[in-house]
Amino acid sequence: MKALRTVSARTMEIVDIPAPEVLPGEVLVDIHTVTLCGTDIHIWEDHYATELPIIQGHEISATIAQAEPGAVDAEGVPLAVGDPVVIHPLLPCGVCPPCRQGRENACTQLSVLGCYTDGGFVEQLALPANRVLRVPEGLDLRTAALVEPVSIAYHAVRRARPQEGERAVVFGCGAIGLIAIRALKDRGCEVLAIDTVPARTITARRCGADETVVVGPERPAREAIAEWAEPWGPEIIVEATGVPQCLEDAVHAIACTGRIVCVGISERPAQIPLRSLPTKEIEILGSRNCQGGLGEPLRFVARYRDLLRELITHEVGLPGVSAALQLMADRAVGVGKIAVDVRSSLATPLRVALDDAPTEEDLYAAL
Incomplete structure (x- = not known):
């Protein structure tokens, strides 16, 4: 064959x-x-x-x-x-x-x-x-x-333990980020989507993002998140880019007791002030593959087949x-x-x- x-x-x-x-x-x-x-x-x-x-x-x-x-x-x-x-x-x-x-x-x-x-x-x-x-x-x-990429994003969202009414930021509007946006919305979260490419943020809106921001030198992510989630910051951040700066921004922007889920992969190091972890009592969680099989992600795909087909x-x-x-x-x-x-x-x-x-x-x- x-x-x-x-x-x-x-x-x-x-x-x-x-x-x-x-x-x-x-x-x-x-x-x-x-x-x-x-x-x-x-x-x-x-x-x-x-x-x-x-x-x-x-x-x-x-x-x-x-x-x-x-x-x-x-x-x-x-x-x-x-x-x-x-x-x-x-x-x-x-x-x-x-x-x-x-x-x-x-x-x-x-x-x-x-x-x-x-x-x-x-x-x-x-x-x-x-x-x-x-x-x-x-x-x-x-x-x-x-279903397999959906399962990756779905697991990352489960790791975040979202609650209805919480504010969530998603770094990166590629496939994983877009699916995470929809899954967070299903759990009743308000979602801000961040990317460097305008067209991707348009798709993020179609996936349910309440607000989108195109970031760059003239529009830093930290500034955008602070304005959107004032005064306390977001309870959840999903980092789906693997860009070290995004994790650094996430640690700076996350609310006290918030959860950061890292699903983006990179060999590059990030510089994080260690004081932020105990002082804000935040959680930084890794997310790898999908726990518990493909059953729930498959049902997610069936429910949103038209959106995902796009x-x-x-x-x-x-x-x-x-x-x-x-x-x-x-x-x-x-x-x-x-x-x-x-x-x-x-x-x-x-x-x-x-x-x-x-x-x-x-x-x-x-x-």
Whole structure:
């Protein structure tokens, strides 16, 4: 069968590999759609904690091609050939302290499909039945592939323990930040969204942000937050950029006893005055992957399918993935999520996935 393999930095090749062997307790799936994220860029650039070559792809939807009689998904729903499913890419060890605590998302020996072991840029995968979840009726498989990034944002919001009426700030209006905005609004929070790109803040409004701010040298984030959340500051800040300055601003701006959740990833250090932590008695929480499976995030995607579908701005086949990653790596180019149709031989670099996708002018008019 065909697979797309990253063989070295910025180099991908379509190769022939053996069809997978299906072991007892496993299902065989036909891959339908894989969506791309920032992690895929880092792997493709060989700036990630993995070894090349590897078959990337961890945001995956598929259909069941083979299942044992009586096979059930992660929530105990019976599985049959042809069923649409999403794949939970986490492969925890099951025995380390986090796993024993029910926090497999932070497993000390965690492997992830498409990140540390071969993933979804392939025609078929064999994997344990408890790593798939049946897609509800009415949810298309391209949109369903967004369940994995939704789960990342959903877990970050749960870590923040939001309460109705609290004020929350989200740094970064990429996919994770946008989904976090919607999840915070669902919990009754008032939300300020911050980004450096005006178009992203427009999308943040569509996702429910009460206010948005485009920050830069002339409009510092600390100043914007102080004005919006006066006099005490916000109770919650979700840092979804990985930019050290954003964490520094968050510590400065957060209310006493507030919670800061860090879901953005970076190797760069941040400078935080240690006095702020005990004096304000704040919590700085890391958020990794998703605890508790994909059930709640999948229901979130089904509920907001129309909104989330708009986040997919481009579509490509396996031959165009490298060009898609190049486009995503260019921070000056406005691009949302890119969907990879694994079944397609589409060789053109990219095409707009939604012919009727709203323009920036349309979004302004809708506010």
